[in-house]
Amino acid sequence: MGDWRAFPDPSGHFGRFGGRFVPEALMAALDQLTEAYDQARVDPAFTGELDDLLATYAGRPTPLTDARRLTEHVGGARILLKREDLAHTGSHKINNVLGQCLLTKRMGKTRVIAETGAGQHGVATATACALLGLDCVVYMGEEDTRRQALNVARMRLLGAEVVPVTSGSRTLKDAINEALRDWVATVDDTHYCIGSVMGPHPFPMLVRDFQRIIGVEARAQVLERTGRLPDAVVACVGGGSNAMGIFHPFIPDAEVALIGCEAGGDGVATGRHAAAIAGGSAGVLHGMRTYLLQDDFGQTQVSHSISAGLDYPGIGPEHALLHETGRASYRVVDDAAAMAALALVARTEGILVAIESAHAFAGALDVARELGPEKTVVVNCSGRGDKDVDTAARWFGLLDADADAGDRAHG
Amino acid sequence: MLIGYLPAGFPTVDGAIAAMRAMVAAGVDVVEVGLPYSDPTMDGPVIQDAADTALRGGVTTADVLRTVEAVAETGAPTLVMTYWNPVDRYGPARFAADLAAAGGAGTITPDLPPEEAGPWLAAAAEHGLDPVFLVAPSSSDERLRGVADICRGFVYAASLMGVTGARAEVGNAAAGLVGRVRAVSDLPVAVGLGVSTAAQAARVASFADGVIVGSALVRVLLDARRRGAAESVALADIGTLAAELAAGVRGAVPASAATSPA
Numbered sequence: 145m146g147d148w149r150a151f152p153d154p155s156g157h158f159g160r161f162g163g164r165f166v167p168e169a170l171m172a173a174l175d176q177l178t179e180a181y182d183q184a185r186v187d188p189a190f191t192g193e194l195d196d197l198l199a200t201y202a203g204r205p206t207p208l209t210d211a212r213r214l215t216e217h218v219g220g221a222r223i224l225l226k227r228e229d230l231a232h233t234g235s236h237k238i239n240n241v242l243g244q245c246l247l248t249k250r251m252g253k254t255r256v257i258a259e260t261g262a263g264q265h266g267v268a269t270a271t272a273c274a275l276l277g278l279d280c281v282v283y284m285g286e287e288d289t290r291r292q293a294l295n296v297a298r299m300r301l302l303g304a305e306v307v308p309v310t311s312g313s314r315t316l317k318d319a320i321n322e323a324l325r326d327w328v329a330t331v332d333d334t335h336y337c338i339g340s341v342m343g344p345h346p347f348p349m350l351v352r353d354f355q356r357i358i359g360v361e362a363r364a365q366v367l368e369r370t371g372r373l374p375d376a377v378v379a380c381v382g383g384g385s386n387a388m389g390i391f392h393p394f395i396p397d398a399e400v401a402l403i404g405c406e407a408g409g410d411g412v413a414t415g416r417h418a419a420a421i422a423g424g425s426a427g428v429l430h431g432m433r434t435y436l437l438q439d440d441f442g443q444t445q446v447s448h449s450i451s452a453g454l455d456y457p458g459i460g461p462e463h464a465l466l467h468e469t470g471r472a473s474y475r476v477v478d479d480a481a482a483m484a485a486l487a488l489v490a491r492t493e494g495i496l497v498a499i500e501s502a503h504a505f506a507g508a509l510d511v512a513r514e515l516g517p518e519k520t521v522v523v524n525c526s527g528r529g530d531k532d533v534d535t536a537a538r539w540f541g542l543l544d545a546d547a548d549a550g551d552r553a554h555g
Numbered sequence: 556m557l558i559g560y561l562p563a564g565f566p567t568v569d570g571a572i573a574a575m576r577a578m579v580a581a582g583v584d585v586v587e588v589g590l591p592y593s594d595p596t597m598d599g600p601v602i603q604d605a606a607d608t609a610l611r612g613g614v615t616t617a618d619v620l621r622t623v624e625a626v627a628e629t630g631a632p633t634l635v636m637t638y639w640n641p642v643d644r645y646g647p648a649r650f651a652a653d654l655a656a657a658g659g660a661g662t663i664t665p666d667l668p669p670e671e672a673g674p675w676l677a678a679a680a681e682h683g684l685d686p687v688f689l690v691a692p693s694s695s696d697e698r699l700r701g702v703a704d705i706c707r708g709f710v711y712a713a714s715l716m717g718v719t720g721a722r723a724e725v726g727n728a729a730a731g732l733v734g735r736v737r738a739v740s741d742l743p744v745a746v747g748l749g750v751s752t753a754a755q756a757a758r759v760a761s762f763a764d765g766v767i768v769g770s771a772l773v774r775v776l777l778d779a780r781r782r783g784a785a786e787s788v789a790l791a792d793i794g795t796l797a798a799e800l801a802a803g804v805r806g807a808v809p810a811s812a813a814t815s816p817a
Contacts (some may be wrong), residue, residue, distance in 0.1 A: 155670060163670070163671050164668055164670065164671070165639055165666045165667065165668070165671060166596075166666055166668070167596070167597050167665050167666055167689065167691070167713075168665075168668065168688070168689045168690055168691045168693075168694055168698070168702065168713070169689075169691035169692075169693055169694075169713060169716050169717075170693075171668060171691075171693070171694065171698060172691075172693040172694065172695060172698075173693070175695075311600075311603055311607075312593065312594070312607070317594065318594075321594050321595070321596045324596040325596060325597075325598075325599070325718045328596075328597070328716060328717055328718060329715075329716055329717035329718065331693065331716060332716075427640050427643055427644055428639050428640040428643055428666075429594065429640065430594070430596075431666075438640070438644060440644070441615055441616050441641055441644060441645070442592075442616075442640040442641035442642070442643060442644030442645065443592065443593040443610065443641070444593040444594050444640075
């Protein structure tokens with residue numbers, strides 16, 4: 145594939161994916177953002193301020209944890225965890241929002257809008273806006289405001305306005321639609337802080353670059369810990385920002401397998417899933433050409449996942465390219481497998497991971513068995529599971545009040 | 556020139572056809588047939604609502620083409636207004652062939668920028684269709700020229716920065732934008748977004764070649780549906796508004812006459 149740093153090309157394409165499919169009204173803002181980022185990325189004042197915030201505010205570098213009991217339990221490859229759950233706000237999302245909110249100030253804008261599914265990106269954006277003195281509005285599907293009520297309260301505590309979105313399927317994709325509608329009318333003073341490696345150029349590149357720190361750290365940490373590169377790196381993929389962040393620095397290392405785990409919901413065969421690569425096709429959504437769930441008429445299909453953060457019918461365009469070129473491979477992890485992994489990791493490692501990240505663990509357990517002992521697999525533990533306790537408690541029937549409900553008792 | 560928009564399939568495929576034909580009978584010169592889409596990021600609540608109803612009613616791309624055929628029979632130039640993915644999925648070449656066969660005049664594609672338009676321009680040219688693209692108040696002169704260069708038929712000037720829907724005032728930005736387009740293109744310029752009354756239509760017609768009205772017409776159908784009104788009533792209402800708008804457009808005093816210092 146040549147030089148991976150060459151993607152995207154100057155027009156924002158990753159091979160045949162990516163690009164800019166947006167109303168003309170947004171083109172000037174995308175050009176402005178591209179230009180501001182091109183200057184900022186090589187400006188020591190910008191990179192220095194971001195590095196300082198990442199170190200002294202976000203808590204970087206995050207550690208690499210040897211998952212000894214999990215490794216022993218699986219009986220396969222050594223499992224190492226990249227602990228993004230220990231970053232401020234509880235997930236990798238803080239890496240991207242600090243970068244984008246600093247860019248917002250650099251462009252002289254005073255207001256930030258964001259979409260959120262599980263609430264992790266919304267919380268991170270509200271946090272960065274509080275820190276940097278920016279107005280913040282977060283669009284969240286009404287369905288998700290119910291699934292993640294605590295995160296709604298967190299965002300409001302941080303001073304953000306949370307707008308429940310009642311159009312369409314009332315989930316993440318509709319929150320993105322509503323944020324785009326806001327942005328087209330407010331673009332003079334407002335930055336749209338997209339939370340994943342998706343959307344029109346330059347967002348997939350911008351977010352990837354801000355998340356690359358995960359892989360840069362992990363690569364150095366694994367080398368120091370084991371004396372060599374890992375055999376596989378595993379991450380969950382919704383839009384795909386934590387995966388792109390940890391994959392990207394490993395792309396030139398051909399011997400390292402890169403494995404993304406899509407959300408399989410009730411199973412791809414049921415049609416109730418969020419696996420854009422396994423169960424979708426190429427098309428255009430939210431400003432980018434990529435794989436997405438769509439019907440024969442090009443209408444977006446509603447995705448399904450127990451994880452609000454992976455419940456999205458598309459995937460970042462660079463993942464689409466990595467899939468087509470074979471440099472990364474993508475597996476499907478359904479709800480049940482993810483929840484089983486969540487429970488196993490909690491009991492063996494004392495880490496309650498986000499349901500999103502539990503998809504990566506479920507995939508990594510299989511990968512570790514396939515690789516066998518003597519090999520090493522790095523799992524991106526992208527977020528912590530505090531926000532998911534309610535969902536998990538219902539799934540496993542852990543609440544006394546639920547004892548008679550029984551509808552989702554799988555424990 | 557008055558350009559009227561309604562989505563195909565709302566309230567039903569045949570109901571939409573009847574409404575579009577009523578619109579033409581009342582004085583609409585050009586019809587935009589909307590292709591309902593699941594993620595209409597450029598549309599406000601009124602068009603979202605109608606498109607959503609149409610999709611839940613099962614409207615398909617074939618229904619949209621049937622609608623074009625029935626409206627084009629009136630003799631009014633008929634374009635399809637569509638987000639890109641439904642055409643991408645249908646296949647640009649196949650869509651162009653089928654649209655031309657249905658008597659369609661062209662397309663308006665709000666989320667297809669010139670940079671991504673290559674396949675569609677080729678397909679449209681092969682079938683004699685007019686591809687219409689949008690310019691916005693935020694467009695640089697360079698982009699304005701780039702968009703105008705690939706437009707055929709007319710250039711669609713978005714009157715304001717925002718989504719579709721009625722506005723109390725149609726911004727002064729529109730007149731300035733029309734002037735900027737005229738400086739780089741000989742094509743007619745039509746202004747859309749926000750126009751809902753005869754007075755606004757008259758004002759816009761004073762500086763633009765075409766006035767595009769969408770949400771205000773859709774709202775008439777939504778209101779009729781909400782009231783449980785008979786189809787004949789809804790059609791009469793559409794005709795009344797279209798006639799008012801047409802009178803506004805045709806009664807317009809040219810801006811040059813109104814402002815020239817004698």
